[in-house]
Structure formats: C-alpha cells, structure tokens
Amino acid sequence: MEKKNVAVVMGGYSDEYVVSLKSGQLIYDSLDREKYNVYKVVILKDDWYFLDDHGEKVPMNKADFTVDLSSGYKVKFDVCFNIIHGKPGENGELQAYWDIIGQKYTGCNFYQSALTFNKKDTLAVLSKYGIPSAKSIYLRKGEDIDADCIVAELGLPCFVKPNQSGSSLGITKVKSATEFQAAFESAFAEDDEILIETALNGMEVSVGVVDFEGETIVLGITEIVPKGEFFDYEAKYEGASEEITPARLDAETRNRVEEIAKRAYDSLGMSGFSRSEYIIMDGIPYMLEMNTNPGFSPASILPQQANIYGISIQDLCGNEVEKALKK
Template sequence: MNVAVVMGGYSDESVISIRSGQLILNNLDRSKYTPFEVHILPEGWHVVIDGKKYPVTKADFSFEKEGIKTNFDVVINTIHGTPGEDGQMQAYWQLLGIPYTGCGFYQSALTFNKRDTLSVLNKFGIPRAASIYLSKGDPVNAQEIADNLGLPFMVKPNQSGSSLGISKVNSLEEFDKALEFAFAEDNDILIESFLKGMEVSVGVLNYKGQTTVLGITEIVSHNDFFDYEAKYQGKSDEITPARLDEETEKKVREVAIKAYEALGMSGFTRSEYIIVNGEPHFIEMNTNPGLSPASIFPQQAGVAGVAMSDLFENEIELALKRKVLFKN
C-alpha cells in the first residue's frame, strides 16, 4: 500500500510538521506499507526520495519517477497550520477520492477557528474563558476590554497554532504590542480572560472503534505561559501522567471525550485545558498534534504502552473505512 506521509505547510509551523513527518516515516510497518515523504510547501509540492525532489501532479496527487507514475492509496496528514489543518487539503483529497487520516474537512476548518470552536462547545456546557473577538480595523477600547475580562488577559490569533502570536497582557501599556503580535499571524484575534490553574494536554483518538484518552500531560511552563519557546525550546516540564487526584482526572477525561465527540473528531487530537477550582476549562483543539520525538502525543503513547506503529495502522484503517462510507 502506497502511503503519502504529507508534511510541511504554508505557515511558520512547517518546520515542526517536517519533524513530525520524520517520526511517522520511522514508525510505519514497512512489511505492510510503502511510505513516501511528501512536502507541501510554498515553493512547491514534491515527493522527496534520497534527497531528490519529484513534483506532485495536483490534478490527481501523483508523481513520476523515471517515467513511472505512482498513485497513493492513502494519505497520512501531518501538516500543522494551513493548508493541512484548516480543511483545505482534506477537501482536496476528498474530491479526488483519496482516503486521508484525521478528521474531515469541515471539522478541520471548524477547530482551526478558535472562536467557532468555542461557540459550538458552549452549547454542550463545556467551561471556557470569557472572550472578546476582534478583526483588524475594528475600533478597540483597551480599558473596556480590561473592565470586561480583568487583568491579566490573553491575546491570541483566531487561526494559528504552536502558540504563535500569543501574548499575556499584564497591563494596558502592553496591549498595543500584543495586538500587533497577534495580527501579524491572523486578521482576526481572540482576547480571553486569564485562567489561573494547572494546564493539561489531553491526547484523544478513535482507537479500535472507541473514543479513547491516550494520556493526560501536565504542562509546567518556565515562562509566563505555555508559549512557543516553552513548547519547542525546552522551557517547560511536561509530566505524564499529570499529577491529578482521581476525581479531577475523571473530570478531565470526561470533558475531553465530550469535546472530541461534540466536535465530530476522528483520529489523533490533542486538546488543551486549564483546571480552575477542580473544573477543566477548554482552551483549544489541535487536530494534527505534533509527532516529533519531543512532542506530547508520542510521550503519552509511550506511557500508555501503545506503539506508534499501532496508532498509525489504526489511523490508516479509519481512513480506508471512511472512504468506503463516503462512496456509499
């Protein structure tokens, strides 16, 4: 079975995505699958074999090497950010009839939009921070925002990942800089009340037909919050399993499963929560979690005693089943 392991993307997260792709390539069962390294980057779409690039034909997502055309039976999508985490690539593959891992194009687009995700989950009674939504060019009254949300508060791009463009505003003097930082990533931003409590990252997936919590990781940032530096440059402690009492752990698991199913997820996800007074508050849903060796999801798999090769095989099987359902 020819498997396209698709990585890269058009955002600043492409470097992280390529690391994730390498872990997948290293963990696929070569007795069952023939994996291909596929880069989707602003400079072009290519299959990379022994360091040489072969252009991808966008009409049918195939490539040629030495006059021999290769089509893909299934896609493992590990693009972080656009266009692989916001529904664009998923819609393209679905139109071509190529099965792909992860959730569908609508769920990808929905969860990539923080405001819309929070709006949906609000109907299910899942706690979250109070928030205000702004678009570039909207009139801004900093004092009014502080009066509504209190200080400190968080400013973040509405559609971005890896904590890019996020700031914690401790005083109104910091607000303009935070706005500029967030608007550099997206034309729409979300301003949220600051939640003080333990942050946890929860790996959830559909494993063998059942919504399963892979693990709960406690995040202890060395910085003011879990920013890009904390995530990828060693400025945090990630403790798996999280140091939770039995009752709180049960609540986190229940809320994480509820959010996964409410949003119609399929495949790997990593959802973030901050526990305030024993109640987990939803922060965001990541539908293409990082899979580099230092990432949280592989750490959780290791603690759970589940081989990454088994998880990828499960993902491929889900993708193939979804194609059959879609055809019917």
C-alpha cells in the same frame, strides 16, 4: 495481500513546517513496512514534491496527487497520512482538495479541520455541549478597540491571541493596559481576527484523544509547567517548560478532564489524533483550544502519552491508515 501505498504528507505554509517535518519523519519510520509501501511528500507554499529513494525531489501532479517517476512508473497513493501542522493541513484546505479528487486521507475531514482551526467558533460550538471556556472578546482587524472596556469586562491579566494560528505564535499575556497595543500588533500579524481571553489561574493540561480500534480513548493527560509566563512557542519547542505525564491530579479531577476531553472530541465528530488544552481551576477544566494535527515529533506530547498508555507508535499510526482505507 498487496501492500498499500501510503504517503506521509508533511511541511505546510507556516513556521510550523519545521516541526511537521520531524513529525513526518517519526511516522515514516514507524509505519509497518510489511503492510505498506511508505513514501514522503512535502508540501510547501511554492513547492509540492515527492522524495524518491535517492532523496531527490520529484514534482507532484496537483490534478490527482500522483507522481511520475523517471522510470516511467506513476505512483498513486491509497492513503495520505496528513501530518501538516497549521495551514493547509490543519485548517481544512488540503482535506477539501483531497475530497474533490477522491483521495483517502487520515485524520478528520474538511469541516472539523476548518472549525477547530478557528478557536472562537470551536469554543462557541462546544459551549452548547456544556464544555466551559474562559470569558473572551473577539475582534476583527480595523474594529475600534477600547482598552478600558476590555479591562472592565475581562480584568487583568488577560491573553491576546490570534484566532487562527498554531504553535502559540502571536500570543501575549497582557498585565497592564499599556501593553495592549504591542499585543494587538503581534496577534494581528498572524491573523485578521483576534481573541482576548481572561487569564485563568490554574494547572494547564494537554489531553491526547484518539479513536483507536473503534473507541474514543484518552491517551494521557500531561501537566504543563512553563518556566516563563505561559506555554508559548519557546516552551513548546525549545524545552522551556516541564511536561509531566500523567498530570498530578486527584482521581475525581482526572475523571472529569477525561470525560470532558472525550465529549469535546465526540461532539465535534473528530477523527484521528487530537490534543486539546485546558486550564483546571477549582477542579473544573476550561478549554483553551483543540489541535487536530498536534506535534508528533519524538519530543512531542502525543507520542509520549501513547508510550505511557502502552500503545506503540507503529500501532497508533497503523490504526490511522486502516481507518482511512475504510473511508
């Protein structure tokens, strides 16, 4: 059987590209070399390139996502393994481009990516499927903001967050009305739309869900115990939080979280890796957001969950490639 060419596509246009390169490396190392020829492709704002055997950069042909090597050989990929966090790999842009040129890729399609990258729209769609979320107010840049109205409706503390951004960039926990101005500036620096949400007081969990061998499974539920105020960028990437897998939940609550996480995944028509975040209050999981291209570096939650679940990283990644080939 002829080996398939797989490009592990990493990088991205946001500050998350650093994490994406680590995630890409793990996938690159893990894919079965008996089945696949594995290559690295890096997509940055000003530079799309292929890394050859000597680690030299070769520019990508954007017209058809191929690469011309100096040997005169043209590399075409059977599958692109998309592991870009943030734009353009997690918001649908890259998927739409690949759809147009007829390139197969892993993970969910353009619509699911664009939808889930928008926190407000995701929660609005999922509320129709009975999935609870925090009370929130949505604002666009330039709209009048009345702090008193916000406090009256949502109470304090509350969270101010960009509607579209990853890795908890631009999120502030606001404890008094005087802190709103700085919080808005921080959120609007990341996006033109922001969400203000009631702060839910409960256990935060991160739930890995994937469609593996034809079945939607919950890989694991990880309890997040931040050392700071909440699970922010520092907590995610600089170790300022404790992550406990499996989360310390009673059987009834665990079943409820699993059921809601699977329902959210299936309701949105998801495919591939996903990690959704919930706050559990009085036994009820409230959804915060859904990530369609979660961190996959060795320190990330999803690989740790797979490990505990008993699925090897090689099988998890191989399953993604095989699904993409069948598309």
